[in-house]
Amino acid sequence: MQRLIDRMKELLADGTVQRVLGWKQGDLGYNPEPHYFNSAEELDEFIYDGFCGANLSKYMIKGSELEGKTLVLLKPCDTYSFNQLIKEHRVDREKAYIIGVGCKGKLDIEKIKAQGIKGITAVKGAEISGDCDELTVETVYGEKKVAYKDAMLERCHVCKGKEHKIYDELLLDSVDTCDGDRFECVDELDSLTPEEKFNFFRKELSKCIRCNACRNVCPACSCRKCVFDSNKFDSAQKANVDPFEESMFHIIRAFHVAGRCTDCGECSRVCPQGIPLHLFNRKFIKDINEFYGEFIAGEDAETKGPLTDFTLDDIEPGERR
Amino acid sequence: MKKFLKSDLNALLDIISEKERIYLPVSEAGQTNYAIYNENSKVDLDTLKTVKSAKEVFFPQSETLYTAFMDGKKIRIAQEELEKEEFVLFGVKACDVRGIEVLDKVFLSEPVDSFYKARRDHGVIVALACGEPEESCFCKAFGIDCAEPEGDVALYDCGDYYFWDVKTEKGTALTEKCASVLSDAEEAPVKEKQEEIRKIVSLLPYMNISLDSWKGATTDEKFNSDVWEELYKPCLACGTCTFVCPTCQCYDIKDYKTKNGVQRYRCWDSCMYSDFTMMAHGNNRTSQLQRFRQRFMHKLVYFPANNDGMFSCVGCGRCVDKCPAAANIIKVIKAFEKEGNR
Numbered sequence: 001m002q003r004l005i006d007r008m009k010e011l012l013a014d015g016t017v018q019r020v021l022g023w024k025q026g027d028l029g030y031n032p033e034p035h036y037f038n039s040a041e042e043l044d045e046f047i048y049d050g051f052c053g054a055n056l057s058k059y060m061i062k063g064s065e066l067e068g069k070t071l072v073l074l075k076p077c078d079t080y081s082f083n084q085l086i087k088e089h090r091v092d093r094e095k096a097y098i099i100g101v102g103c104k105g106k107l108d109i110e111k112i113k114a115q116g117i118k119g120i121t122a123v124k125g126a127e128i129s130g131d132c133d134e135l136t137v138e139t140v141y142g143e144k145k146v147a148y149k150d151a152m153l154e155r156c157h158v159c160k161g162k163e164h165k166i167y168d169e170l171l172l173d174s175v176d177t178c179d180g181d182r183f184e185c186v187d188e189l190d191s192l193t194p195e196e197k198f199n200f201f202r203k204e205l206s207k208c209i210r211c212n213a214c215r216n217v218c219p220a221c222s223c224r225k226c227v228f229d230s231n232k233f234d235s236a237q238k239a240n241v242d243p244f245e246e247s248m249f250h251i252i253r254a255f256h257v258a259g260r261c262t263d264c265g266e267c268s269r270v271c272p273q274g275i276p277l278h279l280f281n282r283k284f285i286k287d288i289n290e291f292y293g294e295f296i297a298g299e300d301a302e303t304k305g306p307l308t309d310f311t312l313d314d315i316e317p318g319e320r321r
Numbered sequence: 322m323k324k325f326l327k328s329d330l331n332a333l334l335d336i337i338s339e340k341e342r343i344y345l346p347v348s349e350a351g352q353t354n355y356a357i358y359n360e361n362s363k364v365d366l367d368t369l370k371t372v373k374s375a376k377e378v379f380f381p382q383s384e385t386l387y388t389a390f391m392d393g394k395k396i397r398i399a400q401e402e403l404e405k406e407e408f409v410l411f412g413v414k415a416c417d418v419r420g421i422e423v424l425d426k427v428f429l430s431e432p433v434d435s436f437y438k439a440r441r442d443h444g445v446i447v448a449l450a451c452g453e454p455e456e457s458c459f460c461k462a463f464g465i466d467c468a469e470p471e472g473d474v475a476l477y478d479c480g481d482y483y484f485w486d487v488k489t490e491k492g493t494a495l496t497e498k499c500a501s502v503l504s505d506a507e508e509a510p511v512k513e514k515q516e517e518i519r520k521i522v523s524l525l526p527y528m529n530i531s532l533d534s535w536k537g538a539t540t541d542e543k544f545n546s547d548v549w550e551e552l553y554k555p556c557l558a559c560g561t562c563t564f565v566c567p568t569c570q571c572y573d574i575k576d577y578k579t580k581n582g583v584q585r586y587r588c589w590d591s592c593m594y595s596d597f598t599m600m601a602h603g604n605n606r607t608s609q610l611q612r613f614r615q616r617f618m619h620k621l622v623y624f625p626a627n628n629d630g631m632f633s634c635v636g637c638g639r640c641v642d643k644c645p646a647a648a649n650i651i652k653v654i655k656a657f658e659k660e661g662n663r
């Protein structure tokens with residue numbers, strides 16, 4: 001990490017960038033926050049470790065409005081979101097200096113807590129320089145060990161790969177963390193009867209508190225004014241009027257990001273009620289792949305997505321491929 | 322002091338639920354929240370914090386106030402009925418009990434909120450001392466003792482038993498109803514348990530955070546600080562902190578168009594949302610910095626100024642656990658402490 005800090009200081013000192021968009025150390029060992037660092041001194045509080053799961057690409061919408069260039073740290077999966085935001089003219093490539101940082105899989109504190117670990121005062125073994133095999137969790141109830149893999153975010157088990165899709169330079173090594181098929185969960189859902197499927201989603205979505213965290217964190221949800229925030233429509237709600245509407249918010253959102261969602265997994269990471277929101281997006285991605293041929297949103301910043309590009313070969317309603 | 326065997330928990334709940342609704346922590350699709358007890362409920366008293374606090378039992382996220390509909394050529398208005406049945410809120414932690422006291426200040430002072438008052442009058446609170454408090458907890462900073470919760474009855478998890486300490490008249494009435502399951506008990510195990518809990522509390526990182534600079538703080542000194550500019554930046558403007566909070570009490574009133582009329586309902590609002598306090602003349606907070614600042618100024622300055630110094634934060638730490646950007650009230654308090662020492 002020192003190498004990264006030194007390089008960021010260099011770029012600040014020579015005037016290449018005006019600020020750094022990265023992560024600031026938290027106070028519990030697992031809660032760093034996205035932060036703009038304006039000087040070399042401020043970087044003393046910089047951290048990049050296993051808990052830096054937050055995708056910073058969306059913060060660059062605001063970053064693009066700032067004076068001069070912003071150095072932004074992007075993990076391999078974050079670069080897909082950044083490309084997609086360029087494609088949608090929401091970020092300014094010229095305003096960003098991208099350091100593609102390596103990734104050894106990001107951690108989910110909820111998964112650690114789910115193993116009955118509480119009263120956490122420090123977590124060791126999450127350092128990016130380490131081998132990321134095992135975490136030592138210090139708690140007021142004693143020291144606990146957790147395998148790194150068992151504490152990883154779901155999305156890291158189905159990682160799209162170590163390659164950064166857009167960057168100015170690369171630093172730090174990545175590890176291949178993929179040990180699953182990301183569409184397996186869709187196949188499982190597809191094998192259910194309509195009634196079972198309905199019950200599954202009913203149960204999950206009933207937990208929704210309409211905090212909008214999934215929408216606000218989503219790089220594909222970058223409308224200046226969301227229809228769900230507009231007072232001009234009956235859709236403007238802060239609460240779910242009935243169970244039907246509970247589902248509608250998520251289904252409408254899933255449709256809106258279809259073909260643009262890069263499957264970055266932030267929606268599921270931030271949901272306070274642990275709703276597996278990525279399942280909607282995966283279903284759409286899988287269907288799009290089957291109907292239009294394999295497509296990965298954000299792989300580059302130019303290619304038109306299958307849902308925004310009409311061709312005479314497009315699949316017809318009801319047709320299967 | 323009374324006690325009952327843990328294995329008799331369901332028997333106890335069944336006795337109460339014969340006549341009254343019970344709201345208690347129930348695990349559903351992997352998360353624990355308050356829900357109405359029935360024989361299929363997966364009761365979960367071991368999870369320290371429900372995702373949403375207990376406030377929704379008295380102040381639901383969304384509730385209809387009245388319905389207006391066309392009856393021929395006349396408009397008829399039907400007010401929603403007030404709560405008139407007794408119910409029990411079971412397994413509430415000390416912080417959430419204080420949260421209800423905070424809400425009382427708002428809804429039970431003039432003009433009294435009749436919907437809220439009816440629920441408060443009919444609800445009996447059975448609190449539960451915290452078994453294993455966690456690192457995000459800081460109730461002690463607000464003078465709350467999680468080893469001795471307020472409420473009508475306080476429960477203590479001691480080995481094979483739950484100990485049952487009656488605190489009020491409402492609690493005595495409930496105790497009489499549950500007499501067949503309860504037996505007399507000595508106080509020693511409870512004292513021992515309390516010492517154990519307080520020892521853990523002394524080890525937790527946030528418990529001794531100082532609020533000194535906020536006591537009697539004037540609006541100007543905090544409001545105009547440069548610190549907000551740095552603090553708000555990670556904020557995603559979602560409403561998670563406000564919706565999991567036991568004391569956030571802002572609500573919006575909206576109309577839902579029905580087939581031949583209007584259903585007027587109120588729902589929790591969030592100062593994080595862009596149309597918060599939107600009025601006919603427009604919006605008096607136009608930036609996220611202003612909205613973010615409002616939340617903490619309300620809890621630590623405005624509310625205590627109007628309520629004899631009572632802060633409207635109870636240190637439950639839900640915002641610490643749930644904020645997607647790890648921005649929370651602890652970071653605000655610490656940032657001001659650092660600023661003050663500069």
